[in-house]
Amino acid sequence: MSTKTILSGITPSGRLHLGNYFGAMKQHLDFIEKGDAFYFIANYHALTSLRDGELLRQYTFDVAVDYLALGLDPEKCTFFAQNDVPQVTELTWILGTLCPVSLMEKGVAYKDKVAQGLAPNIGLFTYPILQAADILIYHSDIVPVGADQKQNLEISRDLAQKLNNTFGEDLLKLPEPYIVEDVAVVPGIDGRKMSKSYNNHIFIFDEGKVLKKKVMSIQTDATALEDPKDPDKCNVFAMIKLFADKEMRNEIAENYRKGGYGYGHAKKELLGMISDYFAEAREKRKELEQYPNRVWEILHEGGKKAAARAETVMQPIRETTGLR
Numbered sequence: 500m501s502t503k504t505i506l507s508g509i510t511p512s513g514r515l516h517l518g519n520y521f522g523a524m525k526q527h528l529d530f531i532e533k534g535d536a537f538y539f540i541a542n543y544h545a546l547t548s549l550r551d552g553e554l555l556r557q558y559t560f561d562v563a564v565d566y567l568a569l570g571l572d573p574e575k576c577t578f579f580a581q582n583d584v585p586q587v588t589e590l591t592w593i594l595g596t597l598c599p600v601s602l603m604e605k606g607v608a609y610k611d612k613v614a615q616g617l618a619p620n621i622g623l624f625t626y627p628i629l630q631a632a633d634i635l636i637y638h639s640d641i642v643p644v645g646a647d648q649k650q651n652l653e654i655s656r657d658l659a660q661k662l663n664n665t666f667g668e669d670l671l672k673l674p675e676p677y678i679v680e681d682v683a684v685v686p687g688i689d690g691r692k693m694s695k696s697y698n699n700h701i702f703i704f705d706e707g708k709v710l711k712k713k714v715m716s717i718q719t720d721a722t723a724l725e726d727p728k729d730p731d732k733c734n735v736f737a738m739i740k741l742f743a744d745k746e747m748r749n750e751i752a753e754n755y756r757k758g759g760y761g762y763g764h765a766k767k768e769l770l771g772m773i774s775d776y777f778a779e780a781r782e783k784r785k786e787l788e789q790y791p792n793r794v795w796e797i798l799h800e801g802g803k804k805a806a807a808r809a810e811t812v813m814q815p816i817r818e819t820t821g822l823r
């Protein structure tokens with residue numbers, strides 16, 4: 500069986516939180532062993548809503564350092580920034596010429612963002628075309644993403660098919676989505692979905708007093724310490740489940756049900772788990788932060804590798820469409 504190309508993009512919106520880790524990054528890291536992985540930081544996509552150069556650079560760096568610290572090995576995959584592959588914008592234009600306006604008008608992500616108050620600019624409107632180019636330019640086979648990206652993947656397949664049909668050649672490969680559906684939604688401090696936009700997040704690399712303060716403020720109900728508690732209704736336990744092995748999970752659940760075990764106990768347990776789980780990565784992050792040039796160099800090297808692959812896909816498209 501030939502090696503599969505795996506691809507995913509991460510929007511640079513600053514440091515990553517526990518929801519990002521368990522909902523996306525962990526799968527990305529696991530997938531590296533399963534094929535030829537391409538992971539990129541979607542800085543062009545970020546521009547649809549972020550207009551501060553210093554901040555975009557910082558966010559891009561933060562995401563890169565987080566991934567590297569958590570064990571992404573740049574020797575084992577291609578890790579890069581989206582804008583280092585100019586073929587992506589070239590393909591975006593060509594796909595745009597084939598994309599019916601009505602397909603974009605059906606975009607739920609666009610409608611959501613406009614409803615949230617973002618200015619309805621053309622970049623936001625055609626976001627899925629850029630995403631399709633990201634995917635198709637490497638002949639990707641598998642695209643691991645969260646359920647919210649399902650429609651964008653369908654659009655990618657539609658556009659690949661359109662280009663192939665229009666020019667009567669198999670110029671682009673249709674990717675398979677790999678929707679990570681069974682990943683539980685990680686709750687935030689207030690019990691809603693953990694998200695930057697709710698400001699209820701715990702960053703992966705929070706530590707010391709900051710981490711303690713956040714963990715201690717996770718919302719719980721008012722059941723008294725001595726009373727039995729239902730672990731499945733508790734935000735603290737929902738987080739403990741992410742870190743603990745089966746035995747530990749059962750033991751803590753049992754403590755909840757027995758009574759005499761307070762939420763404070765559970766929070767202390769969770770605090771220790773978060774600290775231990777990311778201890779090694781935390782050290783690595785501190786080291787990487789001291790050598791920012793090394794981090795940018797890794798991204799640029801990855802960009803060269805990615806652009807070389809993109810060029811092999813783009814070349815026949817230029818010829819067939821008559822651009823060369």
Ligand code: ADP
Pocket residue numbers: 510512517518519520521522523644645646682683684685686692693694695696
């Ligand atoms: P945010 O809501 O903080 O802006 P993003 O939408 O940028 O996060 O999420 C990036 C990735 O992390 C997505 O693939 C998403 O599936 C995953 N993710 C984000 N928050 C959570 C969460 N609370 N639980 C599980 N996965 C999450």
Ligand code: TRP
Pocket residue numbers: 506507508509510541544629630633634642644648
């Ligand atoms: N839209 C994705 C998100 O918000 C990020 C992204 C951009 C992406 N291009 C991609 C994901 C290509 C997968 C493949 O999370």
